[in-house]
Amino acid sequence: MTPMQERPSRLRRIDWSSVAAAAPAVAVMCVCSALPLAWMAGALLLHPEVRRELALNSFRATLLGRTLGYNGAAAVLATMMGLPAAVVLGRGRGPVARALWVLLPAALLLPSLAYGYGWKQLARMGLPALQWLGETQFHLPLLGAFHLPIQIDFRPNGPADVFRCIWSLAAWLWAVPAGLIGLSLRRMDTGVQQQALLDGALWRVTLRQLAGPIIASLAVVTVLASQEFAVYEPTGISVVATEVRMVFDTGSISSADNSIAGPMVSGQGLQSSGQAARAAAAVATAAPMLLVTIALAVLAAWGARQVSAAESLEVGRWPRILDAPRWASITTLLLLILNVAVPVASLMASLRVAPDPIKMAQEFGPQISGAIFVAVIAALVATLAAFSSAGRWTRGLLTLTGASFLIGGQLLAIALIRLFNRPGLSFWAYDTAVLTIIAYVGRFGWIAFSTGRGTWSQPWRELREMAAVDGAGTLRVAVSVVWPLAWPTLLAGGVLVGALSLTEVPATVLLMPQNPQVLTPTMMTWVHAQRSDPMIEASLVMMAVVLVPALAAIALTAIGLRLTRRGLQRPG
Amino acid sequence: MPRLRMRRQMFGAAACVVLVLGVLLASGPYGCNRGIAADEVVVYCAVDEPYASQIFAEFEKQTGIRTTVQYDIESSKSVGLAGKLEAESEHPRADVWWGSEAFLSVRLGSEGALSPYKSPAAADILAQFKDADGLWTGTALRARVLAVSMKSPPPFPITGMGDLADPRLKNKVAMSRPTAGATGAHLATLYTVWGPEKAAAFCRDLHGNGIALLGGNAEVADQVGAGTYSLGLTDNDDVTNASANGGRLSMVVPDQDGPGTLAMPTSVALVKGSKHEQNAKKLIDFLVGKQVERKLIDLKFARWSVRGGEGEAIKAIEVDYHAAAKIYARAQREGEALLEGR
Structure with a gap:
């Protein structure tokens, strides 16, 4: 056999159908996640x-x-607030539970920057209760006759200010534990629960079974809160996220004993430290937190496995006796009002000018349309990746995209800036929307890949095998069997990436997108003012804008679940 | 037949890859078209957005040239934006640099990030407020001032910088962290004018008096206005802003019977390798012109003119920008350590 004859047969042996299905997902993962991760590894090793x-x-x-x-405290607070909501989500079957499945994810998608500013407005309103707290000296009883005098200090960076930041993060992220724990509760064996109820040990048994999801929630919220710096920065509170940005932007750290940036600044007079040095210093600043993040991610994965372990469990008909108690529903509704309505109302109450849609459109229009444009493209890329990964799953997709999320928006942006800040790449990537889109997909792409991964669970595999028996190739199975059933869920993944891109802060602030400009960096210039009308207006506009894709994603998920359930129950 | 199917599948694989790249590249033209637009000028601007945006709107109205502006962020101030400009020096995005003070422009000029341009509109600007080689031109003077709380007023009349270290105001004084911006520049000036020993001793005294280091000058003015602190060292425009936002505070220009205060012109410069050089020069002519300076004074961002004889009189420290820029890094590092009591 001559080489000329050999080549076509080798080509024929390659399953081009699989390659076609996997190519977009792998391409997205390589560009948006593997590339910045490789830069990070290089920075650490070289x-x-x-x-x-x-x-x-x-x-x-x-x-x-x-x-x-600080962020652990936010996680504890968020988990405590999430527990009643989890009970309603897990055991409620009425309209309150149904409404919560919509309201909680929507609240989570509201921008953290706006949330934090809303709480700041409440704090500066001079409410009598807060004034009383600031002026009163409390006495904490200790041993015997000893009392510890405590005065709540409302000064910037003081205890009350730190608590405001912790509270802002908890009030924003409480939907995460509510969802995670609620989902686990929903999947718990009803027989075990009924028996526990008869034994008078329902709550003890429930809590024991929910230990995994609770730990996972604490880990997830800690990681998410650690990636945010916009809440802490305005009053000068120093955490890893604020220092990473400060080191990358200015070459020096904003707080004491700076061993990292000190050598870069010393004795350089007029010279500034170069971007490469500042990027390396930023990675060094973040490195210990990255190790903790990996540990927390492992913990969260273990907890999440407890949730998914019940995937194929048949919970049977819901016994009304296990319905969520009324106190849980009332507490959840009160928390929903406190965590969503209060900051929004504070923003509205602090606005000193009457909202003028025409003026707002003139002022923010280009940046809002820029943000929507970038978010739509990010959503399209993510959707393509989701459909592709549902067609052919490639090992490592979720690990790599998850890792590029875990390093945080700031390091992802720094990596991309260092990779693309070159004369040859500026025209088509660095100066355009491409860099921002890569950053957003790198940050949230794991959500799209998770929806793709969902179509490789046991019931789906059985469906695929049945189709394969009929002689269909990988791509044919995807086109004819998987996508028609899973399309709403896969699309929801993409839409979710778009929604999160609209309000992303850490990467956006470092990238400072220029063509098109987006609203977040400008909001970061206003957020430092105690009360700024443009900041309040922009916050309210962003909240309204993000609600559209958020509700679309929720609706698509609901349609997807129904379609999948129906399709998988009656294959063929 | 199998060959046909193989071809179809290969085509499908290629189409998918092209689609991903296409979607990414499709977003490029959005930027590329704007990037090369002839009627555009890109500005890196460290002057506060509420003021600068009005100036740019006026420029667009007068010339029809669209301005794309990148503003700085309060905590990292102009240093962050200047660092970005330096890092992009091989393929500059920006055409014009508008700094909130002159020290960073001196640094950018010495690093070769700026191009000389002597604007005809700057002919009447005093020589001390512009670079002799035309690398930067100053306009619209701001000053470092003392913000005095009316809600929690100091027990004695405030006159100068020394009042910040007065024990009667222990734990009631605040300033911005001198990491960047005007506070860093102020510290560098004190190191140059007073000498390092006296400036360091002053920082120690401030620490001894319990000075709070906040996230930015705006925060200092806001907190003084809210009565959290009685006295704060900040910029005149931040006092104006805080006052406009309901803060109860007044402003004292320090040491007017002594050496004077630090007066800082905003500085305008042409970026080396500008893609829209003609537009950039038009914008620079506009920014350093009398009308814009007047508007910035009217808006209460700036208080004084760089042309002399305009606006209120102010006694300012005479600054050697090059000397201050040289000692900037040391002053910033050492000053911050002393203020924190390290």
């Missing part, structure tokens, strides 16, 4: 100054401790 800075000195330990302390 720069001796970064490796040297990995030692945990007192400054780094304090910074890490403070970050974990």
Whole structure:
């Protein structure tokens, strides 16, 4: 056989159908996740100054401790608030539960920047209760006759200010534990629950079974809160996220004992530290937190496995005796009002000018349309990736895209800036929307891939095998069997990526998109003012804009679940 | 037949890859078209957005040239934006740099990020407020001022910088962290004018008096206006803003019977390698012109003119920008450490 004859047969052996199905997902993953991760690995391995800075000195330990302390507190608070809602989501079967499945995810998609500003407005309104708290000295009883005097300090960076930040994050993220724990509760065996109820041990048994999801919730909220800096930065609170940005932007850290950026600044007079040095210093600043994030991610994955372990469990007909108690529904509704309505109402009450849609359109129009444009393209890319991964799953997709999410928006942006800030790449990537889109898909692409991964569970595999028996190739199975059933869920994944892109802060602030410009960096310039009308107006506009894709994603998910359930029950 | 199917599948694979790349590239023209638009000028602007946006709107109205503006962020201030400009020096995005003070422009000029341009509109600007080689031109003077709370007023009349270290105001004084912006520039000036020993001793005294280091000058003015602190060191425009937003505070220009205060012109410069050089020059002519300076004074962003004889009189420290820029890094690092008591 001559080589000329051999080549076609080799080509024929390649399953081009599989390649066609997998290609978009792999391409998206490589460009948006693997590339920045490779830069990160290079920065850690190749720069001796970064490796040297990995030692945990007192400054780094304090910074890490403070970050974990504050964000861990936000996680505890969010989980505590999420528990009643989880009970309603897990055991409720009425309209309240149904409404919660819509309202909670929608609240989670509202921009953190706007949320934080809403709470700040409430704090500065001079409410009598807050004034009383600030002026009253409390006495904490200790041993015997000893009392510890406590005065709540409302000064910037003081205890009350820190609590405001923690509260803002908890009030924004409480939907995460509510959803995770609620989902687990919904999948718990009703027989076990009924038996526990008869034994008078329902709550004890429930809590024991929910230990995994609760731990996962704590880990997830801590990671998400640690990636946010916009809530802490305005009053000068120093956490890892604020310092990473400060080091990358200015070459120096904003707080004490700066062992990282100090050598870069010293003795350089007129010279500034270069971007490469600042990027390496930013990676070094983030490195200890990254290790903690990996540990938390493992913990969250273990907890999430507890949720998915019940995937194929037949819970049977719901016994009304297990319905969510009324106190849970009332508490959840009160929390919903507190966590969503209060910050929004605070924003509205602080607005000193009458909202003028024409003026707002003139002022924010180009940036809003820019943000929508970028979000739509990001959603399209993510949707394509979701459909592709549902057609042919490639090992490592979720791990790599998950990792590019876990490193956080700031490091992702720094990696992309360092990769694309070159003369040859500026015209088509650095100066355009491409870089921003890559950042958004790199950050949230894992959601789209998760929806794709969902179509590789056991019932779906059985369906695929049945189609394959009939002689259909990978692509044919995807086109004719999987996509017709899973399209709403896959599309919801893409829409969700778009919705999150609209309000993303950490990567956007570092990238400062220019063509088109988006609203977030401008909002970051206003957020420092105690009360700014443009900031309030922009916050309310962003909240309204993001609600559209958020509700669309929720509706698509609901349609998808119904379609999938029906399709998988009656294959063929 | 199998060959036909194989071809179809290969075509499908290629089409999918092209689709992904196509979607990404399709977003490029949105930027590319704007990037090369002849009627555009890109500005990196460290002057506060509420003021600068009005100036750019006026420029667009007068010339029809569209301005694309990148503003700085309060905490990292102009240093962050200047760092971006330096990092992009091989393929500059920006055409014009509008700094909130002059020290960074001196640095950018020395690093070769700026091009010389002597605007005809700057002929009447005093020599001390523009670079001799035309690398930058100053306009619209702001000043470092003391914000005095009317809600929690100091127990004595405020006159100068020394009042910040007065024990009667222990734990009631605030300033911005000197990491960047005007506060860093102020510290560098004190190191140059007073000498490092006296400036360091002053920082120690401030720490001893419990000075709070906040996230930005706007925050200082806001907190003084809210009565959290009695006295704060900040910029005149931040006092104006805080006052307009309901804060109860007044402004004292310090040391008018002594050496004067730091007066800072905003600085305008042409970026080296500008893609829209003609438009950039038109914008620079506009920005350094009398009308814009007047407008910035009317808007209460700036208080004084760089042309002399316009606006109120102010006693300002004479600054050697090059000397101050040289000591900037040391002053910033050492000053911050001393203010924090390290």
